[in-house]
Amino acid sequence: MLKDITFGQYFPGDSVIHKLDPRMKLILVIAYIIMLFVADGLLPLLVGAGMVVLFYALSKLPWKLIIKCIKPILPIVIFTAVLNIFFVEGDPIFEWGFISISGKGVLTAVLMCIRIICLIAGSSLLTYTTTPIALTDGLERLMKPLQKIKVPVHELSMMMTIALRFIPTLIDETQKIMSAQKARGADMESGNIIQRAKALIPILIPLFVSAFRRADELALAMECRCYHGGEGRTRMKQLKLTAKDWIAALVVAGGFAAVILINIYGPGVFRL
Amino acid sequence: MAENIIKTEGLRYVYSEGTPYEHVALDNVNIEIEKGSFVGLIGHTGSGKSTLIQHLNGLLKPTAGKIFIGGEDLWANPKDIRKFRFKVGLVFQYPEHQLFEETVYKDIAFGPKNMGLSENDINRSVREAAKLTGLTEEYLEKSPFELSGGEKRRVAIAGVLAMKPEVLILDEPTAVLDPKGREFILSEIKNYHETTGATVILVSHSMEDVARFASHVLIMNHSKVAMFGETREVFKRVDELCEIGLEVPQISRVFAKLREKGYEVPESVLTVDEAKEAMLKLLKKGGEADA
Numbered sequence: 339m340l341k342d343i344t345f346g347q348y349f350p351g352d353s354v355i356h357k358l359d360p361r362m363k364l365i366l367v368i369a370y371i372i373m374l375f376v377a378d379g380l381l382p383l384l385v386g387a388g389m390v391v392l393f394y395a396l397s398k399l400p401w402k403l404i405i406k407c408i409k410p411i412l413p414i415v416i417f418t419a420v421l422n423i424f425f426v427e428g429d430p431i432f433e434w435g436f437i438s439i440s441g442k443g444v445l446t447a448v449l450m451c452i453r454i455i456c457l458i459a460g461s462s463l464l465t466y467t468t469t470p471i472a473l474t475d476g477l478e479r480l481m482k483p484l485q486k487i488k489v490p491v492h493e494l495s496m497m498m499t500i501a502l503r504f505i506p507t508l509i510d511e512t513q514k515i516m517s518a519q520k521a522r523g524a525d526m527e528s529g530n531i532i533q534r535a536k537a538l539i540p541i542l543i544p545l546f547v548s549a550f551r552r553a554d555e556l557a558l559a560m561e562c563r564c565y566h567g568g569e570g571r572t573r574m575k576q577l578k579l580t581a582k583d584w585i586a587a588l589v590v591a592g593g594f595a596a597v598i599l600i601n602i603y604g605p606g607v608f609r610l
Numbered sequence: 611m612a613e614n615i616i617k618t619e620g621l622r623y624v625y626s627e628g629t630p631y632e633h634v635a636l637d638n639v640n641i642e643i644e645k646g647s648f649v650g651l652i653g654h655t656g657s658g659k660s661t662l663i664q665h666l667n668g669l670l671k672p673t674a675g676k677i678f679i680g681g682e683d684l685w686a687n688p689k690d691i692r693k694f695r696f697k698v699g700l701v702f703q704y705p706e707h708q709l710f711e712e713t714v715y716k717d718i719a720f721g722p723k724n725m726g727l728s729e730n731d732i733n734r735s736v737r738e739a740a741k742l743t744g745l746t747e748e749y750l751e752k753s754p755f756e757l758s759g760g761e762k763r764r765v766a767i768a769g770v771l772a773m774k775p776e777v778l779i780l781d782e783p784t785a786v787l788d789p790k791g792r793e794f795i796l797s798e799i800k801n802y803h804e805t806t807g808a809t810v811i812l813v814s815h816s817m818e819d820v821a822r823f824a825s826h827v828l829i830m831n832h833s834k835v836a837m838f839g840e841t842r843e844v845f846k847r848v849d850e851l852c853e854i855g856l857e858v859p860q861i862s863r864v865f866a867k868l869r870e871k872g873y874e875v876p877e878s879v880l881t882v883d884e885a886k887e888a889m890l891k892l893l894k895k896g897g898e899a900d901a
Contacts (some may be wrong), residue, residue, distance in 0.1 A: 350630055511707075517669050518708035521700040523692055523724030525715060540720065543710035547755070 349466045354466045355397035358474030366590045373594045377481045380608035382597040383452045389593045401415040407462035422447035470502040492568025515544045616643040621675035629791030635661040637833040646663035650820030651813045653830030667698035705766030715750040721773040739772035777809040819860040821880040842878045861885045
């Protein structure tokens, strides 16, 4: 049951996309999201969809992963579509009683669906191909300028790294404690809500105890290695932008440019 | 021939099937364990020991194959699985991490309470288990969190013993304990084995401990059963064990070397006491090498 929780959902691989610099990936994903919202017609959005497909193909991830990331947001997609179909006003193409559907409503619904799906697929690609640690590393570097206005960037990212690092550990620990209590006959699968909540006590108490113990041990271990915050700290893995990163940037920039050009000069069909 | 309390048929278990993290942890494991035996389970880290023992009380469901406890198919009716948890008591590694109650008494009573015993029976089970593990009356009202590591472990083991399991499985119960704590826990396991006639499976990295207590040895290697037999027979196969990267008890190694040199000593010497006997016999005979 617990192993189904995929956090960060990193999917190991050895593709070009996996090897991109996490900073570049973060920036490109943000650019891509902006691009999706700039696009105001079917044609530019198809350019966006094409880019997601291209990057998935390059990442060599199994295609079912796209479906896996879209599945949980499907209700939202459908809800948005239905709302748009019925409530966007325009020239009605279908009328029945108080229900009227406009061509504009249908178009908006379709565009919104494509937009949301591309948005999720694009940002999922980032987490599928980047380890959580690389991601926080990239974030720290990107947020560095904020240090000037006294944002504790390093501390924040250290906290994030530690939290991410301990999620699998704690899941593991939870599983072990659950097994141990089940071995003593704990029954977590039956009973009403109150009984089930009570059945969690034998798991939560040992889990808290061990989380605090781990925190203590980690703090001690960090102090033993003279950790004193981010100042003057060097990194073992230096992030470096390489040719691939700039090529990826060019591809996204090209897509962005195409979207803007189509927005301005493109044909007027299927436009909002 | 005594009856088999545990039997597995073609047991196979695969972790995270269908993901890049897929890993076969057990492959075609067929074992039969006689009732009342004391089995030492040995193997490298990751050889499948822990996975195997978690199958024996139904915590893990085999990918393929069957498990029989006392002749009953463990997974014949998944709703009945809890019944087997009380029959096969499993003490995990670092069992002290599972303690949660306000008092030692309540924590030991967790298992018996889940069995649905009456208040009187629970009381008796708890006191018996506490006695077996050397926890005196004054411990019972203390908080488990204020005890020392060794004491906590005794409480955790008592929590399993209180269910009076027919099969007691312990996963490295002596890890990180000091020598005194180790001796204590091992002797209390032996005590339980002898007084109740329960079957015991002891996972251990210490060949000496296994040689001293176990009637049978089960060796796991790369998710498979490498050897299974009487302790004396298994520890005779010094070369095979070395190939797996395991060792025989130090004293057995000394005697194997003596035999190589041509001294007339028994083929398998498992404990220091046996070694003493063998040495004395040899000295009486004059102790000359044959060569």
